[in-house]
Amino acid sequence: AQSVTQPDIHITVSEGASLELRCNYSYGATPYLFWYVQSPGQGLQLLLKYFSGDTLVQGIKGFEAEFKRSQSSFNLRKPSVHWSDAAEYFCAVGASYNTDKLIFGTGTRLQVFP
Amino acid sequence: DTEVTQTPKHLVMGMTNKKSLKCEQHMGHRAMYWYKQKAKKPPELMFVYSYEKLSINESVPSRFSPECPNSSLLNLHLHALQPEDSALYLCASSPGGGMGALSGNTIHFGEGSWLTVV
Numbered sequence: 075a076q077s078v079t080q081p082d083i084h085i086t087v088s089e090g091a092s093l094e095l096r097c098n099y100s101y102g103a104t105p106y107l108f109w110y111v112q113s114p115g116q117g118l119q120l121l122l123k124y125f126s127g128d129t130l131v132q133g134i135k136g137f138e139a140e141f142k143r144s145q146s147s148f149n150l151r152k153p154s155v156h157w158s159d160a161a162e163y164f165c166a167v168g169a170s171y172n173t174d175k176l177i178f179g180t181g182t183r184l185q186v187f188p
Numbered sequence: 189d190t191e192v193t194q195t196p197k198h199l200v201m202g203m204t205n206k207k208s209l210k211c212e213q214h215m216g217h218r219a220m221y222w223y224k225q226k227a228k229k230p231p232e233l234m235f236v237y238s239y240e241k242l243s244i245n246e247s248v249p250s251r252f253s254p255e256c257p258n259s260s261l262l263n264l265h266l267h268a269l270q271p272e273d274s275a276l277y278l279c280a281s282s283p284g285g286g287m288g289a290l291s292g293n294t295i296h297f298g299e300g301s302w303l304t305v306v
Contacts, residue, residue, distance in 0.1 A: 106291070114253055117192075118231070118276055118297040122281055125292055131271075164230055174219040174282055178230035 076101045078167050080153045080179035088145035088187050089157050095150040095182050097165035107148040108176065109139055113161045121163075124148060135159070191215050192220075192298035194279050200304045205267060209301045211279030218284030220262040221242040221295065222254060225276040237262060238284055270306045276300045 079102045087093055099105055106125045110118040122133025129141040139150045148165060163182045169175035194214045201207045211220065219238045223231035236244035237256040251273075253265040262279055278297045285291055 079264040108294075110297075114300075118280075120294055120296070123294060133264075168286075168293075172283060174221070174286060174295075175233060175244060176234050181228075181230050183228075 076105075076167055076169055076177050078165050078177055078179035080163075080165055080182050083180070084183045084184045084185070086185040086187065087155050090154050093150075093152045093155045093159070093184070095165075095184070097150065097179060098146050099148060099150045099165075099167050100146065101167055107139075107168040108168075109133065109137070109148075109150050110164045110166060111135075111161050112164065112181075118164065121150070122174075125168075147173065154156050155184075155186055157186045157188060160184055192221075192279055192281055192296050194277075194298040194301050195208070196301060197299065198302045198304075200306060201266065201269065202306055203271070205269075206267045208263070208266065209264040209277055209279075211261055211264075211298060211305070213281040214260060214298070215281060215296070215298075216259075217281035218259060219282045219293075220256060221280040221282075222252075222264050222279075223278040223280065223297075225278055225300070231278055235264075266303070269303075271305050274303055274304045 079098045108123045109121040112118050121137050122131045124131045124141045131139050137152050165179040166176045195210045222234040225231045226255045233246050234248045235254040240256050251268045255263040278300045280295045282295045
């Protein structure tokens, strides 16, 4: 069965530092992968997605993610974090071709210190 | 600005009340979703409507009753809820036709409705 693992529950970084959030997936075929961000009390906003082509995907707010099939990973990166990036980040995978369903990871909470 | 609109943003209801959450989208999407999210947890899928037909029910208790009056609207009717049902309820939509890699579909989320059951 498809699954998504986010090994880091909570990450703290200083403003201006680089960031990498980890995501590992289990999927039998070509995965369809997403990163969403959720600010406190808000809905989920799509940062980026990967479904084919270039394995380095650019998203909004200066985020990027790299798909590595050999490592079953889709890690999210940002070269310089801003205080406004503090939020919950969810990695997700599309369940299959014939169902309209996403499978979410458990999330990583990002704290940013000035 | 979100393209999926949910009302109300906050709802407090008693355990004997009947209330409804409403969701609307005008993106022409044909799949609509209800998710439940507890604090510090990922969203949990409750229901999916695909082309106005219920396609997924994740074994949700019958005190939650979804309704899709048309392709733009999705309701969640609430009756005899328990305090543990207090959560953020997220509506979402996507073009429909699956979430496989070839679809290129994206799920768009609303801001959510905060439900407190007292």
